[in-house]
Amino acid sequence: MTQLTAEGEQAAPVGRASDVPSPAAPSPARAAVPDASLAIATHGLTKRFGSQVAVNDVDLRVPHGAVYGFLGPNGSGKTTTIRMLLGLIEPTAGSRSLLGMAIPQQATIALHRVGSLVEGPAFHPYLSGRANLERLDAADVLADPRTTRVRIGTALERVGLTAAAGKRYRAYSLGMRQRLAIAAALLAPRDLLVLDEPTNGLDPQGTREVRSLIGSLASDGTTVFVSSHLLAEVEQICSHLGVMRDGRLVAQGTASEVRGGGTVSLHLVTAQPEEAAAVLTALGVQSVIADVGEVRGIPGELEPEAIVAALVRAGVGVRSFTASSPSLEDLFVSLTGEGFDVSG
Amino acid sequence: MSVAEAELAGTSHAPGIAALHPRRRRLSTRLLRSELRIIAGRRRNQAGLLVLAAVPIVMAIAVKMSTPRAGEGPDFLSSITSNGLFVPLAALSVEMAMFLPLAMSMLSGDAIAGEANLGTLRYLLTVPVNRTRLLLVKFASLCIGAVWGIAAVALPGAAIGIALFGTGPLTTLSGSQIGFGAAVWRLVLVILYLAAGLAGLAAVGLFISTLTEVPIAAAIALMVFTILSWILDSVPQLGWLHPWLLVDHWLAFGDLLRDPMAGGEIGRGLLTAAGYAVVFWLAAWARFAGKDITS
Numbered sequence: 001m002t003q004l005t006a007e008g009e010q011a012a013p014v015g016r017a018s019d020v021p022s023p024a025a026p027s028p029a030r031a032a033v034p035d036a037s038l039a040i041a042t043h044g045l046t047k048r049f050g051s052q053v054a055v056n057d058v059d060l061r062v063p064h065g066a067v068y069g070f071l072g073p074n075g076s077g078k079t080t081t082i083r084m085l086l087g088l089i090e091p092t093a094g095s096r097s098l099l100g101m102a103i104p105q106q107a108t109i110a111l112h113r114v115g116s117l118v119e120g121p122a123f124h125p126y127l128s129g130r131a132n133l134e135r136l137d138a139a140d141v142l143a144d145p146r147t148t149r150v151r152i153g154t155a156l157e158r159v160g161l162t163a164a165a166g167k168r169y170r171a172y173s174l175g176m177r178q179r180l181a182i183a184a185a186l187l188a189p190r191d192l193l194v195l196d197e198p199t200n201g202l203d204p205q206g207t208r209e210v211r212s213l214i215g216s217l218a219s220d221g222t223t224v225f226v227s228s229h230l231l232a233e234v235e236q237i238c239s240h241l242g243v244m245r246d247g248r249l250v251a252q253g254t255a256s257e258v259r260g261g262g263t264v265s266l267h268l269v270t271a272q273p274e275e276a277a278a279v280l281t282a283l284g285v286q287s288v289i290a291d292v293g294e295v296r297g298i299p300g301e302l303e304p305e306a307i308v309a310a311l312v313r314a315g316v317g318v319r320s321f322t323a324s325s326p327s328l329e330d331l332f333v334s335l336t337g338e339g340f341d342v343s344g
Numbered sequence: 345m346s347v348a349e350a351e352l353a354g355t356s357h358a359p360g361i362a363a364l365h366p367r368r369r370r371l372s373t374r375l376l377r378s379e380l381r382i383i384a385g386r387r388r389n390q391a392g393l394l395v396l397a398a399v400p401i402v403m404a405i406a407v408k409m410s411t412p413r414a415g416e417g418p419d420f421l422s423s424i425t426s427n428g429l430f431v432p433l434a435a436l437s438v439e440m441a442m443f444l445p446l447a448m449s450m451l452s453g454d455a456i457a458g459e460a461n462l463g464t465l466r467y468l469l470t471v472p473v474n475r476t477r478l479l480l481v482k483f484a485s486l487c488i489g490a491v492w493g494i495a496a497v498a499l500p501g502a503a504i505g506i507a508l509f510g511t512g513p514l515t516t517l518s519g520s521q522i523g524f525g526a527a528v529w530r531l532v533l534v535i536l537y538l539a540a541g542l543a544g545l546a547a548v549g550l551f552i553s554t555l556t557e558v559p560i561a562a563a564i565a566l567m568v569f570t571i572l573s574w575i576l577d578s579v580p581q582l583g584w585l586h587p588w589l590l591v592d593h594w595l596a597f598g599d600l601l602r603d604p605m606a607g608g609e610i611g612r613g614l615l616t617a618a619g620y621a622v623v624f625w626l627a628a629w630a631r632f633a634g635k636d637i638t639s
Contacts (some may be wrong), residue, residue, distance in 0.1 A: 025415055053356075083466075083636075083637070083638070086466075086469075086470045087469070087470070087472070088466055088469060088470065088636070088637040089636040089637065089638065090634060090636060098615070107472055109470055111470055111471070112471075112472065114470075116467075116470045117465075118467070118470065119463075119465055120463070121463075122463025122464050122466065123462070123467075124382065124464060125461060126385070126386065126387070127382070127385070134378070135378045136384070136467060136471055138374035138375050138377070138378035139374075139375045139378070139468055139471045139473045140471045140472075140473075141372050145374060186468065218508035228541060236475055298461060340441070
């Protein structure tokens, strides 16, 4: 697991090498041409606020059609990265493109095809949910006013807010507000959705609905970029993962690549832990720890079948044997550091 | 890979959507209309309009009830009884000092700082709305708000004035008399002139609004600006400064009620208002165009 925790430079190529065959990747002019094969691409994206580096040399590569889970603890730079992607914040260094179009140069065309949810919902409190959506649609010069009513109705329907559409926003619960924000992101046909903590404030039922909504959008071909600090919700829906820590992207790639980067560990339950530990050590298993009734270790390249066979040959009774990749949560903790301390 | 190729490849991923939305760049007033609906729909603004409208009504009734004593009261107030149209003029001269600038302060505080405070600014900008366009629309809505505010004083004032004092010929400040139709025309000119003055003030407010995320702070700052202007305007030793003060020109609207109309001071007032509008709108743009939106 150590090779992944070390630095972003080591971890990031996980995704680059195999996942995204990009014509722009080998190019020396890495900031010059927006990469059209990617829905989101950043090169050396960096943001300093005074002396503090909020985002440090981030190279995001989100392929078209992916559901990309953007993970990291609070304060790791996720939202600042998203704000830079959407042109709200100007990076100190680096470049970014959405759907192959450079931001901010082509932001007007690009952002029209991008639905976004940034740092929670925000609407006019004394307007109804529907009126708030009408206002956002009115602001979009590329939106067709003739279809406004239909599009708003469809978006409200999709998030299950039709019944409450006429209520004032200030009377909405947190979950309803979150749903309205997602409806706003779906107002126009989108090629890319950037959703910052989309299930914040939703009950378990609502969380499931959002998950299935993201799934159905993705199956329509929409690329979805979801940031979250909740692993469970990301684990189930994401095809790709990126992990932020202290402003750096410490891992990126397809979900299996990122998870495969974690080291397999074995767990043996036996009545003879001492003998088992001796056998395992002789086989070349690393970090063998014998405890009461169980043994742990890191098998490295050894096949689980060979280990069990060796144990049985040595007369060790095996009650249970597990060789497992780390859960996403273990991986997350190993990548981002344990504990609840907010980074920096 | 050239940029053209890159764009081609980019659109090829979603040909249907690209075809649905050809690159139209037409002049749309939808955002402005939405802005005006929000301003007009807000309870606080409606209450403000009622207060603005109440002043001429109270003044007219007070004058009607009191027994006229010669030689007292300000110019317009003593003229009210001769023609109802002097009611809105008297009310405007009173309300231009504080009430109308206060109304502009509230509106301009809402303009950018209010949206930042609610968080709606980030969603407007990611719609996307071009920042320059947003500032233009906000300023236009403030200008229309200024006309609303002044009309809220002038129209009820004219209505109650005519109801209580009739529509006799109007005696101009020069002493001659003009007919009712000509007098209404003069009143419209006064409304437009004062709206131009408030528009200059609104540009200052818009600039202040880009500096903060707290709408009430922006509103107070514009009131401080207004009050300071009045104070400076009242210090005779600062006479050299007075032509540069926005407020110094406002009460010159009386020149529109002379016969013939005196244009010099009015022209300087309009120029000053236009100067403030341009300078402070550009300052707002310089501040806002590249600002990091972290609200």
